[in-house]
Amino acid sequence: MKVMLIASECAPFIKTGGLADVVGALPAALKKQGAEVSVLIPKYSRIADEYKSCMTHVADFYVNLGWRSQYVGIELIEQDGINWYFIDNEYYFKQDYVYCEGDFEAERFCFFCRAALEMMLMLHLVPDIIHLNDWQTGLIALLLNEQYRVCPEFERVKTVFTIHNLRYQGLMSPQFANELLSIGQHGLSKIEYYSHINAMKAGIVYADTVTTVSPTYAWEITTPMYGETLDGLLSSRTDGITGILNGIDRKSYNPWTDKALCCRYSKNSFTGKYKCKAALQKELGLTEDPFVPVAAVISRLTNQKGLDLVLSALPGLLDMGVQIAVLGMGDRSLEDRFGFLANSDYGRGRIAFRCEMNEPLARRFYAGADMFLMPSAFEPCGLSQMIALRYGCVPIVRETGGLADSVKPYNKFTDEGNGFSFHNYSANELYETCKTAVELYRNDNEAWKRLAARAMDTDLGWDESAKKYMELYHRIDERY
Numbered sequence: 001m002k003v004m005l006i007a008s009e010c011a012p013f014i015k016t017g018g019l020a021d022v023v024g025a026l027p028a029a030l031k032k033q034g035a036e037v038s039v040l041i042p043k044y045s046r047i048a049d050e051y052k053s054c055m056t057h058v059a060d061f062y063v064n065l066g067w068r069s070q071y072v073g074i075e076l077i078e079q080d081g082i083n084w085y086f087i088d089n090e091y092y093f094k095q096d097y098v099y100c101e102g103d104f105e106a107e108r109f110c111f112f113c114r115a116a117l118e119m120m121l122m123l124h125l126v127p128d129i130i131h132l133n134d135w136q137t138g139l140i141a142l143l144l145n146e147q148y149r150v151c152p153e154f155e156r157v158k159t160v161f162t163i164h165n166l167r168y169q170g171l172m173s174p175q176f177a178n179e180l181l182s183i184g185q186h187g188l189s190k191i192e193y194y195s196h197i198n199a200m201k202a203g204i205v206y207a208d209t210v211t212t213v214s215p216t217y218a219w220e221i222t223t224p225m226y227g228e229t230l231d232g233l234l235s236s237r238t239d240g241i242t243g244i245l246n247g248i249d250r251k252s253y254n255p256w257t258d259k260a261l262c263c264r265y266s267k268n269s270f271t272g273k274y275k276c277k278a279a280l281q282k283e284l285g286l287t288e289d290p291f292v293p294v295a296a297v298i299s300r301l302t303n304q305k306g307l308d309l310v311l312s313a314l315p316g317l318l319d320m321g322v323q324i325a326v327l328g329m330g331d332r333s334l335e336d337r338f339g340f341l342a343n344s345d346y347g348r349g350r351i352a353f354r355c356e357m358n359e360p361l362a363r364r365f366y367a368g369a370d371m372f373l374m375p376s377a378f379e380p381c382g383l384s385q386m387i388a389l390r391y392g393c394v395p396i397v398r399e400t401g402g403l404a405d406s407v408k409p410y411n412k413f414t415d416e417g418n419g420f421s422f423h424n425y426s427a428n429e430l431y432e433t434c435k436t437a438v439e440l441y442r443n444d445n446e447a448w449k450r451l452a453a454r455a456m457d458t459d460l461g462w463d464e465s466a467k468k469y470m471e472l473y474h475r476i477d478e479r480y
Contacts, residue, residue: 001473002127003030006040006116008109008136009098013047013084016098017300018246018383019133019164022213025249027082029466035473038125042112043075043086045094051077055086063118065111066179072115074123087115106172109199110180113139117148126153129473131160135170138203139181145206146187158476160469161207163200163241165380166221166228167304170199204233208476211242211469213381214402218243226378244469245405246381247462253363253390255456260360261367265392267456270449273367273392280368284352286323293441294323295434296369296393298362298384301330301338306375306398311337312427313434318350320438325352327365366391371437375422375430379403385419386460392452395419396433406460410451412440418455 009015011024027037043055055075062069073088087093092108099105117140120126132140141159148154174188174197183197191202204210212218218241220226222234234241255273256266262279265272274290281288295317299305310324317324326338335355342353354361366372372388372395381402385395389406397403399421410417420437422429441448 001034001129001470001477002036002038003129003131003473004038004040004120004125004127005131005133006137006140007133008041008112010039010041010084013041013051013086014044014098018381021248021383022164022246023133025247025462026466026469028080029247029462030469031081032463033466033470035470038083038085038127040085040087040116040119042093042108043073043088044098045090045096046098047086054079058085059119059123061118061122063111063114065107065114065181070111070115072119074119085119087112087119089115103172103176106170106176106199107180109136109170110139110172110177113137113143114181116140117143117154121151121153124153126157128156128477129158129160131162131469132203132207133162134164135168135198135200135203137161138170138199138201138206139177141206142183142187142191142202143181146183158473158479159207159209160472160476161203161210163204163210163212163221163380166200166212166226166230169193169201169228169230171196172199173197201230201233204230204237208479209239209242209472210234210237211244211472213244213246214405215243215245216404217378217380217401220378220401242472243405244465244472245402245460246383246386247460247465248383248386248390250390250461253387255367255391258363258367260363262364265367267392267453270392270452273452276364276367277370278368280325280364281323283364284325284354285349286325286352287349291442292321292323293371293438294325294369295371295373295396296365296388297324297326297328297373298365299328299330299374301328301334303331303334304377306373306377306425306430307334309375309425309427309430310373313431314341314351316431317434318347320435322371322434322438323350323352325365325369327354327356327358327362329355329357363391366393369393370441371396371434373430373434374398374403375425376400376403377425382406386458389418389455389458389460392456394437394448394452394455396430396437397421398425398430399423406458410437410440412447415447415450416454418451418458
């Protein structure tokens, strides 16, 4: 079976969030399941030269976009039996950013969607399954059904549309979209959204099946609380929304082999983790004390991630003797607040803040911290808590989306679970859950070590998820 994944980003080439990790890791797992896999993303100027130098120019042609004829270059990297394709157009993708806003953002991805389908025709690369990801690719499903089904090559092609984050939906004016893509009134009417058109809605309406990145989030987005005004539409799909939990690359995220760490360790030997903790405290300027619990936050700094709860609970956590280590960038107000606290007399030695996105440093945070705070307001899947588990950094999470699916709460009576969780979006519940964790950490070291070992042993690799995707592909491919 031939599968092509299409997305706006893909690790290691370009990454702003978890979407890139998924698109970068899933192809290898699908290949192990017997699929012939290719991936297509834009060729951004921010892709590192080490990857650009490996690209082979495959073809170039022009596509019509409104009144303009726009250049399309196709670059290719062949690696580990997977073809990684890049659509090149400097007008749309040479900027020093990955995403922007407004009409130009809409135009960039209208171009990308048109160019993707034309590339498949031009290079005879039409797959059995086109796997689309988030709003940036949603219009491919519309164009395929409204315009390209007349081509014999596309007659049997099926589409999967995966929602990674429903909040971002790709709105644009109907006139603008119709000018660029000649969608026509029938197509426009099916994706109309409060006098706009909605690219996320296009994927939901036109794809053969819709998935999202965790079973709990698949249910949550059919409710008004999490449905971002599309809950009625999502509930109306007769085949339902399939939730398949993301995984992580367990080979890459491995504290026994991770070169970013000062000392390696495993679930059977925690000596190295204690050394990583001491090194992290020293690096961050925290008071060097092996008996003080360190709680890490590694996140985009937005209130979606529950950072308002963290700030509200912070005085109580410090009173408990917990050290707080925060790594991330995002909302300026949150950056300023954490920065102020870390540099104040109140926080010095107890709070550390690094305003950056730094992958090696993030790995040192996971390895050196005892606990990981992720009290998200909503979380489609979340990869950070999975990485924390892998490094024996016990997660404390709110029970939503993929957090509920991957973190099983600790039960002191049965000595089960791999983390701690709470239900309501409440700073008090976060505080009380942290208090329970800290009491276990301080009062029963052997129970804590067993908990951390179970966390490290949690199987959150891609094999099982890839198997579920393959079953889904075969199921929809059999429809005709």
